[in-house]
Amino acid sequence: MSFTRPELPDDVATDRGGKIVLLVADGLGGLPHPETGLSEMETARTPNLDAMATEGVTGLHVPIAPGITPGSGPAHVALFGYDPLRYEIGRGVLEALGIGFELGEGDVAVRVNFATVDADGRITDRRAGRIPTEKCTELAGRLDQIRLPGVEVFVRPVKEHRAVIVLRGKALEGGLNDTDPQATGVPPLTFTDVTREQEKTADLLSAFQGAAREILKDEPAANTLTMRGISTRPDIPTFAERFKVRAAAIAGYPMYRGVAGLVGMDVLPPAETPEALGSALAGAYDDYDFFFLHFKKTDSTGEDGDFDGKVRATELFDTVVPLVRAVGPDVLLVTGDHSTPAALASHSWHPVPVALLAASARRDAVTSFGEAACLAGGLGAIRATDLMPIMLAHAGRLAKLGA
Amino acid sequence: MSFTRPELPDDVATDRGGKIVLLVADGLGGLPHPETGLSEMETARTPNLDAMATEGVTGLHVPIAPGITPGSGPAHVALFGYDPLRYEIGRGVLEALGIGFELGEGDVAVRVNFATVDADGRITDRRAGRIPTEKCTELAGRLDQIRLPGVEVFVRPVKEHRAVIVLRGKALEGGLNDTDPQATGVPPLTFTDVTREQEKTADLLSAFQGAAREILKDEPAANTLTMRGISTRPDIPTFAERFKVRAAAIAGYPMYRGVAGLVGMDVLPPAETPEALGSALAGAYDDYDFFFLHFKKTDSTGEDGDFDGKVRATELFDTVVPLVRAVGPDVLLVTGDHSTPAALASHSWHPVPVALLAASARRDAVTSFGEAACLAGGLGAIRATDLMPIMLAHAGRLAKLGA
Numbered sequence: 001m002s003f004t005r006p007e008l009p010d011d012v013a014t015d016r017g018g019k020i021v022l023l024v025a026d027g028l029g030g031l032p033h034p035e036t037g038l039s040e041m042e043t044a045r046t047p048n049l050d051a052m053a054t055e056g057v058t059g060l061h062v063p064i065a066p067g068i069t070p071g072s073g074p075a076h077v078a079l080f081g082y083d084p085l086r087y088e089i090g091r092g093v094l095e096a097l098g099i100g101f102e103l104g105e106g107d108v109a110v111r112v113n114f115a116t117v118d119a120d121g122r123i124t125d126r127r128a129g130r131i132p133t134e135k136c137t138e139l140a141g142r143l144d145q146i147r148l149p150g151v152e153v154f155v156r157p158v159k160e161h162r163a164v165i166v167l168r169g170k171a172l173e174g175g176l177n178d179t180d181p182q183a184t185g186v187p188p189l190t191f192t193d194v195t196r197e198q199e200k201t202a203d204l205l206s207a208f209q210g211a212a213r214e215i216l217k218d219e220p221a222a223n224t225l226t227m228r229g230i231s232t233r234p235d236i237p238t239f240a241e242r243f244k245v246r247a248a249a250i251a252g253y254p255m256y257r258g259v260a261g262l263v264g265m266d267v268l269p270p271a272e273t274p275e276a277l278g279s280a281l282a283g284a285y286d287d288y289d290f291f292f293l294h295f296k297k298t299d300s301t302g303e304d305g306d307f308d309g310k311v312r313a314t315e316l317f318d319t320v321v322p323l324v325r326a327v328g329p330d331v332l333l334v335t336g337d338h339s340t341p342a343a344l345a346s347h348s349w350h351p352v353p354v355a356l357l358a359a360s361a362r363r364d365a366v367t368s369f370g371e372a373a374c375l376a377g378g379l380g381a382i383r384a385t386d387l388m389p390i391m392l393a394h395a396g397r398l399a400k401l402g403a
Numbered sequence: 404m405s406f407t408r409p410e411l412p413d414d415v416a417t418d419r420g421g422k423i424v425l426l427v428a429d430g431l432g433g434l435p436h437p438e439t440g441l442s443e444m445e446t447a448r449t450p451n452l453d454a455m456a457t458e459g460v461t462g463l464h465v466p467i468a469p470g471i472t473p474g475s476g477p478a479h480v481a482l483f484g485y486d487p488l489r490y491e492i493g494r495g496v497l498e499a500l501g502i503g504f505e506l507g508e509g510d511v512a513v514r515v516n517f518a519t520v521d522a523d524g525r526i527t528d529r530r531a532g533r534i535p536t537e538k539c540t541e542l543a544g545r546l547d548q549i550r551l552p553g554v555e556v557f558v559r560p561v562k563e564h565r566a567v568i569v570l571r572g573k574a575l576e577g578g579l580n581d582t583d584p585q586a587t588g589v590p591p592l593t594f595t596d597v598t599r600e601q602e603k604t605a606d607l608l609s610a611f612q613g614a615a616r617e618i619l620k621d622e623p624a625a626n627t628l629t630m631r632g633i634s635t636r637p638d639i640p641t642f643a644e645r646f647k648v649r650a651a652a653i654a655g656y657p658m659y660r661g662v663a664g665l666v667g668m669d670v671l672p673p674a675e676t677p678e679a680l681g682s683a684l685a686g687a688y689d690d691y692d693f694f695f696l697h698f699k700k701t702d703s704t705g706e707d708g709d710f711d712g713k714v715r716a717t718e719l720f721d722t723v724v725p726l727v728r729a730v731g732p733d734v735l736l737v738t739g740d741h742s743t744p745a746a747l748a749s750h751s752w753h754p755v756p757v758a759l760l761a762a763s764a765r766r767d768a769v770t771s772f773g774e775a776a777c778l779a780g781g782l783g784a785i786r787a788t789d790l791m792p793i794m795l796a797h798a799g800r801l802a803k804l805g806a
Binding site for chain 1: 763767768779780796801804
């Protein structure tokens with residue numbers, strides 16, 4: 001048994017056809033406001049999105065599987081047409097991508113938690129009292145001085161108690177167990193069940209751990225660290241290989257830029273505002289077949305539990321649509337990577353509205369872009385991994401299967 | 404690609420969150436009455452179910468796969484979130500569970516058909532003229548006296564020509580071929596392609612067969628027996644292991660109690676009427692996280708082809724809803740295990756209405772609980788195995804997948 005889903009049959013994608021824009025509003029779907037019964041999308045005034053729903057075909061996508069709430073990494077991997085349960089991206093790699101660290105092939109990335117241990121070496125606080133980010137930056141800078149034989153060592157701060165270690169060198173392997181015991185009152189774990197291939201990496205990280213403890217020993221809170229998600233970049237076939245498109249990513253946040261780079265997209269300079277997204281697209285339009293545009297504010301306002309803020313972010317997102325339509329893509333698909341209802345102040349599992357505009361779109365009766373309206377859409381309820389084949393098909397880029 | 408469907412990724416379920424009630428009306432879905440065009444559910448007056456549909460989110464589930472009619476065993480296995488094509492329960496085990504026989508681990512259960520053979524040992528009637536159940540009971544009692552070396556032997560009547568054998572002892576194995584040739588004019592089959600591990604069980608069952616023929620030889624109809632579905636309890640990860648919930652089953656019929664026990668639920672004392680179901684739930688509410696409540700009459704009236712009876716059974720089922728809502732579960736999901744249209748007087752493959760009530764439910768426009776209305780529901784058309792992740796998600800019991 002596997003969780004994997006069909007993606008795209010071999011030898012169907014061709015290197016000819018129209019141009020595609022995948023426009024993603026992070027965390028787009030929501031939940032109804034208790035007073036009005038309308039979601040953030042249904043409350044927002046979105047004439048351009050509604051026009052797309054009217055002229056095109058709509059539906060809803062399930063990011064991973066019913067009931068499963070995705071993190072940003074798996075959610076984007078799925079939007080890009082890769083089964084996230086098949087192409088798993090380790091937490092270390094995600095954390096490194098999230099701060100814009102350029103991971104090379106074979107680099108091992110580790111997510112670090114600063115933690116507090118007592119005199120007997122037992123963990124008393126797994127997050128070192130959530131030290132301020134400034135403190136994290138200072139400590140990461142000190143640990144970045146650690147030298148290990150035969151490899152380069154990079155230590156970078158993330159936020160509060162979180163940091164990243166990257167080892168760069170020959171014959172490194174991921175997949176080691178976490179040293180975070182997920183409990184207090186016990187010491188950090190050591191590496192167990194280490195394979196022959198992992199031995200070198202385990203030895204290096206153990207040596208790092210020892211050196212780090214020595215450096216941190218007089219810290220009042222962050223006097224040790226634990227490691228999680230020890231991983232290398234997954235071996236993912238590129239967009240060019242699988243879908244036969246030259247693809248570019250236009251996004252402001254490191255995480256999304258990183259995941260796009262992982263699947264082989266060219267990552268263009270950061271852009272976040274509608275105007276910046278629009279002009280980056282117009283500027284690069286002749287050079288690529290496929291564009292991924294990422295808009296963040298719909299997610300961050302949802303995460304803050306700010307219903308009105310998410311409504312405004314959705315209205316701002318709506319202004320991206322005419323800027324994209326101005327370049328005249330053959331296929332424009334607008335959706336989110338997952339829902340982030342303000343009511344939950346977090347990512348959720350709820351299906352995400354989709355609107356697709358293309359000459360071959362089979363128009364449905366939907367005339368507004370919202371969760372309830374899209375239930376009646378012509379695309380139905382599909383998986384996120386189905387969106388890539390659908391976009392490619394509408395761009396005339398998929399050959400017939402069989403004679 | 405296989406037929407198996409995703410169930411739940413590892414490491415997503417947590418042991419914290421709200422309480423869940425899964426309320427099952429057996430055989431709930433139906434077909435329209437030719438005169439009114441309304442199904443049993445659509446004919447029944449069900450104010451409490453309609454209120455659930457109005458306040459919550461609805462949809463339809465496909466029990467196994469489109470077109471596949473499930474028996475009660477596989478249908479419940481799927482409702483409980485286990486792919487029934489992966490976790491196959493042998494007919495012998497199902498038959499034993501169906502009569503409330505407490506199968507131990509390693510017990511081998513066999514479904515028996517009494518049959519008629521001629522003087523040459525060739526089967527003339529595979530069901531021994533459907534002998535009365537009283538006769539079956541008498542014969543099972545006599546066969547229960549058979550003793551075999553090194554194992555305990557139990558023979559129990561089921562109904563008409565059907566009975567169950569259970570062997571209890573060390574190193575027994577299921578998976579032997581049926582001895583029922585599914586044809587007349589030929590003798591019962593012997594065991595073939597017996598593996599080394601199955602040898603002991605094959606020898607014991609062959610010895611049983613010989614002893615039984617001797618006991619039955621003067622019977623006018625039931626002068627032999629055939630064996631089917633020789634099986635042991637499947638190795639199923641428990642509800643506690645997979646879903647991190649303490650689960651209890653409240654049901655009246657042995658089959659459902661047995662299947663619930665197979666997945667590791669605590670099986671509470673039998674309850675069948677709305678009042679008994681409600682008070683059993685209230686009494687045990689503090690001790691569990693998850694409750695499976697089973698209501699049978701919607702199925703048995705459908706099996707009888709009794710449209711009006713099924714309408715009344717559905718109206719009776721409706722009265723269970725307020726008794727359940729009175730305890731205040733965080734998540735209440737109402738559905739059936741499969742459809743049993745009175746028009747077919749049997750189980751069927753038709754999708755089954757679902758209504759879910761929870762604070763995080765994305766309310767849809769559906770205001771009545773019926774087959775046609777639920778087509779517009781926000782859950783869409785899903786698989787039965789998706790219901791467990793959906794319930795757990797709405798109870799806040801699933802962690803985010805990836806960062």
